Amino acid sequence: LEKLVESGMTQLVLDLRGNGGGIMDAAVEIADEFLSGDKLITYTEGAHKKKEEYRCRRNGMFEEGKLVVLADEGTASASEILIGALQDWDRATIVGRRTFGKGLVQEQFNLSNRGALRLTVSRYYTPLGRSIQRAYATGNEKYFSEVQNSGFHSDSATVDTTGKKFKTASGKTLYEGGGIAPDVWVASDTSSISYAMAYMYGNRLVNQFTYRYPTRFPALFNIYKTPEAFRQQYSIDENAIQYFNQQILKDSMNTSTLTPSEMKFLMNSMKTGIARQLWRNEGYYRVQNAGDEAVLKALDILRNL
Incomplete structure (x- = not known):
């Protein structure tokens, strides 16, 4: 972030999709880079635990530039703390899908037999007071299936208005329950899922191609x-497809069985994979982002902010 700011960056897209979180203190420190003053970032509170606040403590590196954050059902825990704070303070536009909803605080108690017991003692809340935690009273099966399917159901883009209502300083209405809902929804692409595609990716046939072909x-x-x-300038051509088909012949697979949308998805994966082989993550994201619907939506939002 420091290098980007020094180079003159005025707009930023922060991609937290698939980011399962980590240490809460790290989320607080990152939020502090984007929020000014002594703004509240998050707080914890439980039935038998007093409220404990975490606020901004120093000047951040990017307190005024335009900011868009990408999120999905894989965004959880500390990442949700960061997103919730930025959304509550109208600091960023959140794009993507509803986050996981993991907002419980556990405390570890060491036992005499060298074991340990972890008890849930409180919850994480956004600055406005929204609980991040998704309801789990209906059992584990429904709890996890909701997350797995959230990106695919058409109603996942419907804001749940049954939860407690909150208002930001700008007048935007937010609701509590089930993680953090984005400001702008981008549905998951389900058009490229089939047995053939699942087999090719599940057996790493595409990964093997992206390593072997440039070599x-x-x-x-x-x-x-x-x-x-x-x-x-580069495009996956017929020679590349022919080489791939030769490699997967032993698996009784062939790209001729794929639909046009599946072929488009496959060819993009091939190109991004080759870019990763040649330039590591810099190459991968340079190519991947060019066709990423969420990234393209974020760039469109930045142009109109």
Whole structure:
């Protein structure tokens, strides 16, 4: 972040999709980089635990620039603390899908037999007082199935208005319950899921191709000096598809069985995978983001802020 700010960055897309969180203190410190003054970031409170607040303590590196945060059902725990704070303070536009809803605080008690007992003692709340935790009274099966399916159901883009209502300083209405709902919804793409696709990806056939192809034909890729040049100029052609089909013949697979949308998805995966082999994450994200609906939506929002 420091390097980006020093280079003159005025707009930022923060991608927290699939980020399962981690240490709460890290989330608080990151939020402090985007929020000004002594704003409340989060607080914990339980039936037998007093309220404990966590606030901004210093000047942040990016308190005024335009900010969009990407989230989905894999965004959980500390990541939800960060997103909730930015949304409550109208600091960022949240794009994507509803987050996981993991907002419980556990305390560990050591036992005499060298074991330990962890008890849930309180919950995490956003600055406005929204509980992050999703309801779990209906049992584990429903609890986890809700998350697995949230990105695929059409009603996942419907705001649950049954929860407690909150208002931000700008007048935006937010609701409590089931994680953090985004401000702008981007549905999950289910058009590319089939047995053939599941087999190819589940058995790492695509990964094997993206490793072998540039290694087998280095001259095809030596002409691209930067990830951006590769993104703009290179396309998966018939030769690449033919090579892939030769590699997967032993698995009785062939791309001729795929639908046009599946082929588009596959070819994009091939290109992003090759970019990762050549330039690591810099290449991967440069290519991947160019066709990412959530990223494209975020860029559109930034242009209109």
